[in-house]
Amino acid sequence: MRGLVAAAGxxxxxxxxxAAAAAVTAPEEVKVEDMTVAASLTGQPGDPxxxxxxxxxxxxxxxxxxxANADLANELFQGDVGPDLTDVGGRYEPGQLRAIVxxxxxxxxxxxxxxxxxxxxxxQRVRKDLAGKPILTAEQVEDLVAxxxxxxxx
Amino acid sequence: xxxxxxxxxLGLAALLSMGSAASAQDADKLVINGDLEMTTRAPAPEGxxxxxxxSGWHFREDETQALETDDFDNPGMLMVERGQDLWNxxxxxxxxxxxxxxxxxxESMKGVGAKTPFWSAEAKRPVNLxxxxxxxxTERMQAEPYKFDDPDQIAMVSFVRFQSRGMPVKLDLxxxxxxxxxxxxxxxxxxxxxxxxxxxxxxxEQNAGKYLRADYxxxxxxxxxxxxxxxxxxxxxxxxxxxxCVRDTRAEPFQPLSDEFMxxxxxxxxxxxxxxxxxxxxxx
Numbered sequence: 001m002r003g004l005v006a007a008a009g010x011x012x013x014x015x016x017x018x019a020a021a022a023a024v025t026a027p028e029e030v031k032v033e034d035m036t037v038a039a040s041l042t043g044q045p046g047d048p049x050x051x052x053x054x055x056x057x058x059x060x061x062x063x064x065x066x067x068a069n070a071d072l073a074n075e076l077f078q079g080d081v082g083p084d085l086t087d088v089g090g091r092y093e094p095g096q097l098r099a100i101v102x103x104x105x106x107x108x109x110x111x112x113x114x115x116x117x118x119x120x121x122x123x124q125r126v127r128k129d130l131a132g133k134p135i136l137t138a139e140q141v142e143d144l145v146a147x148x149x150x151x152x153x154x
Numbered sequence: 155x156x157x158x159x160x161x162x163x164l165g166l167a168a169l170l171s172m173g174s175a176a177s178a179q180d181a182d183k184l185v186i187n188g189d190l191e192m193t194t195r196a197p198a199p200e201g202x203x204x205x206x207x208x209s210g211w212h213f214r215e216d217e218t219q220a221l222e223t224d225d226f227d228n229p230g231m232l233m234v235e236r237g238q239d240l241w242n243x244x245x246x247x248x249x250x251x252x253x254x255x256x257x258x259x260x261e262s263m264k265g266v267g268a269k270t271p272f273w274s275a276e277a278k279r280p281v282n283l284x285x286x287x288x289x290x291x292t293e294r295m296q297a298e299p300y301k302f303d304d305p306d307q308i309a310m311v312s313f314v315r316f317q318s319r320g321m322p323v324k325l326d327l328x329x330x331x332x333x334x335x336x337x338x339x340x341x342x343x344x345x346x347x348x349x350x351x352x353x354x355x356x357x358x359e360q361n362a363g364k365y366l367r368a369d370y371x372x373x374x375x376x377x378x379x380x381x382x383x384x385x386x387x388x389x390x391x392x393x394x395x396x397x398x399c400v401r402d403t404r405a406e407p408f409q410p411l412s413d414e415f416m417x418x419x420x421x422x423x424x425x426x427x428x429x430x431x432x433x434x435x436x437x438x
Contacts, residue, residue: 065367077368081361113356121349125405130349 024138027120032106036095041102041118041138051147054140061117061136061144071151082114087153097148101141117141180212184432186223190320196428203359204373209429210381213363213372214438218384222436230312230382230434233305233389237313240306246297252310255294259317267315268322268431271420273329280335280420283311284391284411302410308389312380315433323377323426332420339421342414348405354422374399375426376419378435389434392419 023043030037040046054061056072064072066081088097100107103116117135136144184192194209211219221227241252241259256262266272271280274289281289287310288299300307327333343354357366358374365371380389393410396418400407408414 062367077365079365079367081364081366081371113352113360115350115352121351124345124347124351125400125407126347126349127404127406130404133349135349 027118027134030102030118032099032103035099035107036093037098037102038095040142041098042142044142046139046142046144046146048143048146048150050140051143051145054136054144055147060140063144066114069151070153085148085151087151089149089151090153092148094145094149098141098145101136101144101148117144182212182216182219184209184211184219184223184430186319187225192320192430192432193322193428194430196322199424199427202425204362207375207426207429208362208373209377209426209432209435210372210375210437211378211432211435213370214436218436218438221382222432228382228434228436229387230380230389230436233309233312233380234316234434236306236309237311237316240310241313246291246295248294248296250295252290255290259314263314263317265318265321267318267433269325270315271416271423272326273332275330278330279413280330280332280416282392282411282416282419283314284393285416287311287314303391303394308380308391311391312389312434315380315431318431319433320430322428322430323423325420325424325427327424335417335420336424338414339417339419339424342418343421346403347400348403350403352403354399354418373425374422375429376422377426377429378432378437380433381435381437384436384438 025039025041030041052071055063055069056075058065063069063085064075064078066079068078068080068084068086070084070086072078092100096107100114102118104112104114105116108114115135118138118141120132120134122132184194186192192209192211194211195206198204198207211222221229225231238259244251244254252259267283270286271282273279274281274286277285277289284300284302284307287307291297292299300310325332327336346353346356354374357371361371362373363371376392376395379392379395381395382388383390391410393415396415397407397410
């Protein structure tokens with residue numbers, strides 16, 4: 001009897017982890033509609049504090065390469081290839097911010113130089129170890145979006 | 155006069171205002187050794203979206219610019235001098251040096267570096283200085299070809315191109331199939347590569363004059379190559395720089411001296427038509 005309960009518990013645990021994994025929307029499944037991705041890619045809200053790191057880290061979002069952001073004024077050498085994002089949370093809805101991060105080309109058009117951060121590229125000579133992998137994970141995208149929402153200017 | 159970006163403690167407001175002001179580049183004039191006036195701005199060849207093509211020299215800081223104005227200060231000149239020595243050195247089974255056939259480089263090589271890459275009727279393809287020198291080594295000197303980016307290769311290429319310093323870049327696209335190679339190079343220039351999905355044009359055409367973090371994006375001209383890069387503390391060849399740029403898009407680069415990079419060199423060299431050859435240029 002005790003064995004059965006333990007087995008049932010194990011099955012429930014496995015099912016729960018499958019459910020959690022299934023809740024993450026894969027890059028190829030994301031639909032940009034009306035320049036918006038309304039739902040969280042993880043089914044969960046992101047963490048703005050972690051998103052701030054994604055924004056500034058050169059190995060993650062590296063957003064400062066192209067965008068200035070007064071909230072990170074201690075970081076020298078902010079780029080100006082793209083617009084200043086100091087008040088971007090006041091200019092776009094959360095779903096629009098998510099769509100821009102996921103694949104800005106579906107929002108601004110093919111000509112934009114901004115990379116799609118949640119779009120798996122397999123061709124165009126992409127580095128072998130990165131083939132088929134998006135720049136950011138779904139969780140990192142959600143953290144970043146949660147952070148961008150807080151940027152209301154100073 | 156790009157301002158002292160290297161100074162610490164810069165406020166964000168100051169940084170941003172410089173970012174926008176710097177898009178005009180600077181108005182300095184490049185004069186080497188007090189008498190060699192260099193053309194660093196020229197009317198853009200037809201078909202480019204720029205009014206003028208601008209040497210990367212204008213996009214660099216005053217201290218970096220100054221290093222190129224005096225050959226005693228230019229750290230790239232050491233390799234040019236090494237090339238001078240190699241020019242006269244007998245190598246290979248034929249018992250010849252470059253000078254055995256070509257005499258004084260100042261005369262025989264003058265202008266060659268301004269028209270490179272050029273059509274080779276023998277090879278039926280465009281060749282740059284690396285390939286032409288290797289052809290001479292194997293066929294006339296019966297010496298081993300240089301491996302790509304061997305310091306002696308960089309020295310020899312720099313020395314040969316130095317003989318054209320100050321002369322305007324001018325390719326002859328009417329020879330052989332040069333136009334087809336130019337077309338292929340143009341196609342590559344506008345093709346997006348890598349996980350970051352950037353083409354050459356993404357940075358060097360659409361965003362020249364803007365800051366990518368601390369990097370002030372130039373037009374990506376190659377009139378000064380091989381170029382002494384302070385961050386590498388050595389002369390860098392054109393195809394090495396191509397490789398670095400493609401790698402930065404998170405793509406697998408083409409091989410140096412591959413057909414792809416030769417086509418790209420033809421096209422990018424053409425984009426600098428009218429600029430003075432600056433080899434050895436100094437950049438950061």
